Amino acid sequence: MKPDFDLQRHNTFGLPARARWSAVLSQPTDVELAWEKAQSLRLPLRVLGGGSNVIFRPFFDGIIAMMEIKGRSVLGRQGEHTLLQAGAGEDWHEFVLWTLSQNVPGLENLAGIPGKVGAAPIQNIGAYGLEMADRFHSLLAYDLENKNTIVFNKDDCGFGYRQSVFKKAAGRFIVLSVTFAMPNDWAPQLSYQGLSELSPDTDPQTVAQTIIALRNGKLPDWRKFGNAGSFFHNPIVESAFAAELRKTHSDAPVYPQQDGRSKLSAAWLIERCGFKGSRLGGVGVSERHALVLVNYGDGTQEQLESLADNIKSEVLARFGVVLHQEPETI
Secondary structure: OEEEEEEEHHHHOOOOOOOEEEEEOHHHHHHHHHHHHHHHHHHOOOOOOOOOOEEOEEOOOOEEEEEEEEEEEEEEEEEEEEEEEEEEOOOOHHHHHHHHHHHOOOOHHHOOOOOOOOHHHHHHOOEEOOEEEHHEEEEEEOOOOOOOOEEEEEHHOOOEEEEHHHHHHHOOOOEEEEEEEEOOOOOOOOOOOOOOOOOOOOOHHHHHHHHHHHHHHHHHOOOOOEEEEEEEEOEEEEEEEHHHHHHHOOOOOOOEOOOEEEEEHHHHHHHHHHOOOOOOOOEEEEEEEOOOOEEEOOOOOOHHHHHHHHHHHHHHHHHOOOOOEOOOEE
């Protein structure tokens, strides 16, 4: 436990913030100890991974527990899949590259995403035509409410677009490790724009490197300009609404979904409202990608949320679409 902990280096937005206490979770039993400490002090406990999906207020009056539970292993074959397991504190991108070094492909489309393995199922991260849920097998989590460890299979997790049961019950379950199921009969997922030019016999390392290059070309480096990647969800709307939008805006990207609805491009909506490249104090909308809000070095949480509110209001007024923020404010 450390008092008055500086959080600025522990969130990819680089926002100035401090916590009353911090702790490090290096093994599963530390979670229960941290929770008991939080209860004894009557303070809230929040577990922090890579800090890539949070917006910190200037002061958190509680305990920030840094997730550092490590470990990576190939568990072996199970039917048509090979199972891999990783501790919740493993760096996600490094884990993806490690799976390729073990000749077990399947996660290469998710290369380059910042954060920790434990956060991946909470957000059901996705990119370039693949969601984490597509490769998920199970996870081990600690239930703070019942004070016991639980195994969650895929059907237990309620995965959806950037959604899971862990997100809906925020703060109750602490992910300890995640097991993934990689297809033994692997084939590259190349349907996403920018990948379709690759050959069907492209090897997984090339797919990963192509995706990393695409991400670097579109998204600002958070080490230079603090950001959390995509700031808003791509909105899911009824297909009739999307069809009406295309009547007046023929260039509006529309992606049919399996449930009969349609996904719109939040970046397109924001750009059409004139926000791309705009600034508000020390924050702004990236000139490279309208879906990315950035901290130019001296931004504050108040400025960031004011800009986000302006964007949501304008998109709603002009297009009748409600945008939902991805990063969680703490």
